[in-house]
Amino acid sequence: xxxxxxxxxxxxxxxxxxxxxxxxxxxxxxxxxxxxxxxxxxxxxxxxxxxxxxxxxxxxxxxxxxxxxxxxxxxxxxxxxxxxxxxxxxxxxxxxxxxxxxxxxxxxxx
Amino acid sequence: xxxxxxxxxxxxxxxxxxxxxxxxxxxxxxxxxxxxxxxxxxxxxxxxxxxxxxxxxxxxxxxxxxxxxxxxxxxxxxxxxxxxxxxxxxxxxxxxxxxxxxxxxxxxxxxxxx
Numbered sequence: 001x002x003x004x005x006x007x008x009x010x011x012x013x014x015x016x017x018x019x020x021x022x023x024x025x026x027x028x029x030x031x032x033x034x035x036x037x038x039x040x041x042x043x044x045x046x047x048x049x050x051x052x053x054x055x056x057x058x059x060x061x062x063x064x065x066x067x068x069x070x071x072x073x074x075x076x077x078x079x080x081x082x083x084x085x086x087x088x089x090x091x092x093x094x095x096x097x098x099x100x101x102x103x104x105x106x107x108x109x110x
Numbered sequence: 111x112x113x114x115x116x117x118x119x120x121x122x123x124x125x126x127x128x129x130x131x132x133x134x135x136x137x138x139x140x141x142x143x144x145x146x147x148x149x150x151x152x153x154x155x156x157x158x159x160x161x162x163x164x165x166x167x168x169x170x171x172x173x174x175x176x177x178x179x180x181x182x183x184x185x186x187x188x189x190x191x192x193x194x195x196x197x198x199x200x201x202x203x204x205x206x207x208x209x210x211x212x213x214x215x216x217x218x219x220x221x222x223x224x
Contacts (some may be wrong), residue, residue: 034212043114043201043215044153089153093210096165097143102152 012107019077021104023090032093035075039086082108114216122222128190131219135204144187145201192223
């Protein structure tokens with residue numbers, strides 16, 4: 001089955017810095033990936049997704065990079081703001097469900 | 111647009127009691143998921159419905175847990191009898207199509223079993 005892991009459980013940055021959150025996956029056949037943000041007391045919220053026919057996708061202040069060779073994806077947040085403080089999950093699509101990583105907590109200091 | 115609606119938001123009860131969690135998915139979504147989230151185990155899929163039919167319940171911990179989806183706009187997750195180790199945040203999510211599409215989550219039910 002699919003396993004999904006995160007390299008860093010907690011990431012602390014200063015406001016205005018760029019943040020990079022990493023995720024590794026195990027199934028080389030995986031073809032769809034999603035990043036979620038979970039704020040305290042709320043459910044995970046969709047941020048951005050990417051399919052395996054792409055290696056980069058950009059949104060508003062966020063970029064997802066996919067390296068299929070090493071089965072790694074990352075979420076980059078530009079000019080991190082205090083409102084970005086949350087837990088970030090990567091999710092990998094299987095045949096019928098998503099498998100979620102354990103999450104990385106991002107702490108942004110003013 | 112109304113998102114996924116879960117109730118109650120918080121539940122505190124004594125072990126042995128029956129607990130029922132409720133979920134209203136987003137209108138038009140035909141897949142529904144129940145997850146449990148704990149610090150130790152992260153986000154775990156309990157059960158997945160597609161078109162009101164349970165597709166994968168391999169994540170349901172044991173017979174004390176049951177889930178139903180009587181129609182496209184309502185689902186319940188029941189624990190009977192409840193135990194302290196069931197304490198967690200339970201999330202419901204819905205999606206269009208199969209479960210490997212973006213899922214939209216409710217804000218969860220925080221369950222404490224004393």
